[in-house]
Amino acid sequence: MTERRVMAAPRTRSADISPTSWNAESRTIEVVWTTGARGARFDWESFETVDEELDTRSTAVRLDRLNAGAPVLDTHRRSGLANQIGAVVPGSARMQNGQGVATVRLSDRPDIASIVSDIASGIIRNLSVGYMVHVYEIERAPGQRPLYRAVDWEPFEISFVPVPFDAQAQVRDAPESSPCILRPHPVQEYSSMSHTRHNTLGISRTADGQQPATEPAPITNDPVSLARIREYVMAASEGAYAQLTREDCNGIILDIAERGMNEHEMRETLLGILASRQRAATSPAGGGPREIVDRWGSGSATYENPNFHARAIEDALYARMSGRAPTDQARAFMHMSLVQIAGQIAERAGVRGVNSMAPGDVLNAAAWNRTRGFDNGAYRGGGYHTASDFPDLLTGAGQRFLMDMFAAAESPLKLIGRRRNARDFREISGLELSGFGTLSEVLETGEIKSGTFKSRKETYQVKTFAKMFALSRQAIINDDLGAFGDPIRVMARAAGETEASLLASFINNNPAMSDSNPLFNAEHGNLAGTGAAPSVATLSDGRLAMRSQKDLDGVTPIAAAPKYILSSPSYETAIEQLIATQLSANQVDEANPFAGKLTPLVDPRLDALPWYLFADPVNAPVLEYAYLEGHEGPRVEMKEGWDTLGTSFRVYMDFGAGLVDWRGAYKNPGAVVG
Known part of the structure; x- marks a missing residue:
């Protein structure tokens, strides 16, 4: 590995104070702002988890800025003079016994005054130091994480914080990155590729944005070796939000x-997987508070943390749309108008003069009218959007509300179907097993007999269903969140109706199977000869018919016991009334053997007279449905308007269903009841 230059963002480290050193007369206090402790972090430059260690020798630390009276801030906030609560006493910063004091x-x-009082009394005692790294010395050893030792670094501010940032945290509101040299450790250089990862993603730029003289190894069109694939995947699995299991x-x-x-292609695939995991983490199928994970993965629970702030706003928007109780962190935003929320987001992004702006300009400043296509807030090729873009938070809250309403609108017919995920839009089939009725005995030195696998003839495929609606600029300015929530509610019901109608059509229409016979047919042994209302006798006939079904070999019983009555x-x-009737001790002849054994399902889309029995779809599936992998349920996306002043939203769903057996x-065709 040769020396190269990259752009490194400022970082922060936790530190500590000594409350007993407080001098009320001079208003000074002693602080230990670093111990240089080693800590793990995920390095997106090299796409791997590394250990970072700060060299605490006096020759490695540039103390000029601290000793010139560096600012002491409230939680790393550098957006205004009001956030500076003190300063480092000039000339007092020093390295002493491996610590920065x-x-x-x-x-x-x-x-x-209240903050100073809490510091003096020891209530506030957490600090975090902001620093720039100018030179990393990289040490690599087999079987260990790379060690990034900062041998030339510069602290530039000290902050009092409610929850200290850990060694992995980075300051996301830093004004600029700074050049940083990555230098191989002089005595730890391994030539084996299996022991090093040389800039795995190939991302390396100098201070002026140009590629450095030393380029990463060229990428060829040759298939990647299995060892190289494993190295990439295992590196990706260590990411803050990857959550990749061994399986x-x-x-x-x-x-x-x-x-x-x-x-x-492998890199693009892995980035897509990580983006999909991030979307899953930030848009769950439910109404619980979501954990927003950004590029740096920080999780300090204060409003100064962009993740925490964004999550709180989204929780408030979701609570207002759904009528649910807000989370504790969301309460601060429950009574703010949408324009006020957008204004706060713009201010945090560094926009000045928000209070004097017209409402429409505030929305523009909060990134409302960004030029982009339909957007679901996920990773895009141009980089990451800030976690607190107002449209993304509104879309995220809308997605949660959409999934709530969709769950409420789901048809009971999905209970009789087996669910699976589809990787693409091609036809979905499956495997049928023949000759597996029992295992055959194998005699000494005998041959093991083979069963037969063949593709199932019944197929179906996932299709896309979608509709659009618009949210006007006036609705946002008027704080009319119902103009967004009401269409979401309607779209959720439409998505549920789309699924339910498709599933009901298979039952009502009784389509032909691959053997040319209808689903319910005398040849299949699953159709009553005479229609009658549900009773103990007719249920008994249905159960007997299901128990009598044979597997593909025509011999092995499948014992498909009914679980649902539809x-x-x-x-x-x-x-x-029928399934609730209990056994009476003195009326054994009139006992109901089906009491409590069947789950009733009712759907108004079904024809009036017929009724049905279905087995557990895990054991004997008849109906199967599928979602496109990573898109389970409906999704909401947005696109800025150009011809009109507003925003278009679309709700789409990738769903398919079919009969499999x-x-x-x-x-039972049924009959009119009394």
Whole structure:
């Protein structure tokens, strides 16, 4: 590895104070602002987890800025003079016994008197130092994480914080990055590729943005070796939000190897997987508070943390749309108008004069009218959007509300179906097993007999269903969140109706299977000869028919016991009375053997008279449905308007369903009840 230059963002480290050193007369206190402790962090430059260690020798630390009276801030806030609560006493910063020590003087301004009082009494005792790294010395050893030792670094501010940043945190509101030299450790250089990762993603730029003289190894179109794939995947699995299990990693490794990807394709695939994991983390299928994870993965629970602030705003928007109780962190935003929220976001992004802006300009300043296509807030090729862009937070809250409403609108017919995920839009089939009725005995030195696998003839595919609606600029300015929430509610019901109608059509239409016979047919042994209302006798006939079904070999019983009884609302009361009837000790002949054994399902889309029995779809599936992998349920995305002043939202769903077998179901044509 040769020396190279990159752009490194400022970082922060936790530190500590000594409350007993408080001098009330001079308003000074002694602080220990670093111990140089080693800590792990994920390095997106090299796409790997590394250990960072600060060299605490006096020759490695540039103390000029601290000794010139560096600012002491409230939680790293550098957006205004009001956030400076003190300064380092000039000349007091020094390295002593492996620690960075300094004396800080706190302001006597009345507006921060309570903060100073809490510091003096020891209630506030957490610090975090902001620093720049100019030179990293990189040490690599087999079987260990790379060690990035900062041998030339410069502290530039000290902050009092409620929750200290850990060694992995980075200051995301820093004004600029600074050049940083990456230098191999002079005595730790391993030539084996298996022991080093030379800029795995190939991202390296000098201070002027140009590629350095030493380029990464060229990328070829040759398939990547299995060892190289494993190295990439395991590095990705250590990311802050990857959450890749060993099973996940093995599946990804095999998939990349089987598809013969080159290095570029492999990188794009892994970035797509990580982006998908991030979307899953930031847009759960439910109403709980979401954990927003950004590029740096910081999690300090204060409003100064952009993640925490963004999560609180989204929770408030979601609570207002859904009518749910807000989370504790969201309460601060519950009574703010949408324009006020957008204004706060713009101020945090460094926009000046927000208070004097017209409402429409505030929305523009909060990135409302960014030029982009439909957006779901995920990773895009141009880089990461800030976690607190107002449109993204509104879309995130809308996605949560959409999934709430969709869950409420789901059809009970999904209970009788088996769910699976589809990787693409190609036809979905499956495997049928023949000759596996029992295992055959193997005699000494005998041959093991083979069963047969063949593709199932019944197929279906995932299709895309979508609609759009618009949110006007006037609605946002008027704080009309209902103009967004109401269409979301309607779209959720439409998505649920799309699924339910498709599933009901298979039952009502009784389509032909691959053997040319309808789903419910005498040839299949799953259709009653005479229609009748549900009763102990007719249920018994249905159960017997299902128990009598044979596997593909025509011999092995599948014993498909009924679990669900399905009907239109016509039989709802009669079925509830039937399955609720309990056994009477003195009326054994009139006992109901089905009491409590069947789950009633009612769907108004079904034809009025027929009723059905279905087995557990895990054991004997009849109906199967699928979502596109990574897109389970409906999704909401947004696009800025250009011809009109407003925003377009679209809700889409990738869903498909089909019949896969007939053996786990039974139909009775029914009859009019009394």
